[in-house]
């Protein structure tokens with residue numbers, strides 16, 4: 001008889017692990033508290049407009065191809081590489097377009113920001129070096145198994161550690177590299193890709209831009225939600241059962257602290273192993289209230305949250321692309337607010353994603369679906385106090401930078417805030433990427449992909465190793481699967 005695996009949560013990490021475990025011969029059941037799959041990677045319809053609710057940028061799509069191939073599925077996951085990644089707008093009127101072609105990008109930075117082309121090219125090479133040297137050590141394997149430190153690739157990462165910018169911050173390195181503060185701001189922004197602070201995060205994190213410029217930025221043919229749909233299809237084709245509207249309330253353990261099962265909707269289910277794709281705070285505080293808690297890991301500083309306006313806009317803006325950034329005037333002040341205050345600053349950077357630029361069906365003809373996101377502190381307090389202020393500030397900034405009257409064009413509106421993110425996905429205070437990466441030990445202060453105290457309990461998703469964001473969650477599933485096969489064979 002096959003072993004039985006229960007997975008809590010149908011976020012991207014949970015779905016990816018369900019596919020891998022089913023292919024490894026487990027009978028897999030996924031329990032999802034919502035009536036829909038995908039967690040943060042879900043979608044929203046407002047009359048004729050469709051929005052991706054969370055992620056808008058796809059990097060490393062080959063991690064999804066790997067799952068398609070594993071299942072031998074005949075419907076490939078279709079996606080396109082972007083020619084232009086992001087349109088940048090600065091408060092003084094400077095504009096630039098980040099091409100995915102490194103030479104063109106360097107030329108644009110040279111023309112608009114007066115940096116030397118070689119400086120940009122060499123900077124991207126350095127970030128590639130950071131990534132290639134550390135991916136094996138920090139991203140692709142468990143950091144909690146001694147045997148993993150004895151491979152050549154890992155030893156290389158350790159030997160090169162003095163050259164990996166661990167003792168510098170992203171901001172300091174970027175300021176030392178570039179002559180124009182606008183270029184520094186552009187590259188500092190990559191800290192937000194995992195909800196961190198460029199004035200604190202180690203320079204090693206500059207490697208995030210390598211994912212976009214060297215490996216490429218992509219969009220699925222039907223928008224980001226296609227990732228969730230594709231993974232659900234792969235899971236079903238692999239024999240996984242997905243139960244919706246099933247809020248897991250407790251894990252059941254034997255007297256020797258071995259997983260026995262779980263309780264959902266008042267019913268007991270027995271399992272040989274259980275994997276959690278939910279935030280570690282929810283796992284330990286709600287599902288295991290009477291058991292050991294990894295207090296040090298739970299206390300780590302959290303990543304930022306987001307405030308999103310989903311706007312159906314009855315006009316087309318030719319000057320905007322798929323990804324657009326309207327920078328703030330004082331980036332340092334913005335991050336000070338994000339990590340020390342419970343509300344965002346008066347002049348936040350605004351990110352506008354318009355998937356209808358590529359996926360024409362996402363908005364009616366002549367209209368656009370605007371996903372307008374502001375990074376905000378993770379927060380368990382009601383955001384009502386600053387919500388109105390934020391909307392006013394965002395509208396006035398868009399109006400002045402794009403020379404428009406945007407409010408007159410909004411015909412549909414919905415919002416997402418830290419409280420809704422927590423309610424919909426269980427992420428602590430709505431933090432998007434689990435712990436922040438604001439210190440050089442951050443990689444070692446994420447929860448392992450298994451529990452060292454509870455036998456048969458495994459962990460995936462954005463709050464555990466190697467971290468948040470689609471590629472890392474997919475890696476967490478790969479690592480957890482390897483651990484399960486290795487540890488459960490006895």
Ligand SMILES: Cc1cc2nc3c(=O)[nH]c(=O)nc-3n(C[C@H](O)[C@H](O)[C@H](O)COP(=O)(O)OP(=O)(O)OC[C@H]3O[C@@H](n4cnc5c(N)ncnc54)[C@H](O)[C@@H]3O)c2cc1C
Nearest residue numbers: 009011012013033039040054055056057248461462469470
């Ligand atoms: C606004 C926003 C923008 C983002 N932008 C990007 C981006 O551009 N690129 C990128 O790569 N990443 C981005 N991310 C991050 C990315 O979405 C996440 O890192 C990733 O989707 C998290 O997946 P996960 O596996 O951790 O599961 P989650 O998405 O956190 O899902 C967890 C699931 O578990 C379920 N659950 C919780 N508790 C229980 C329970 N007790 N019983 C049953 N089910 C339960 C929840 O309902 C949820 O479905 C963004 C996120 C947000 C919110």
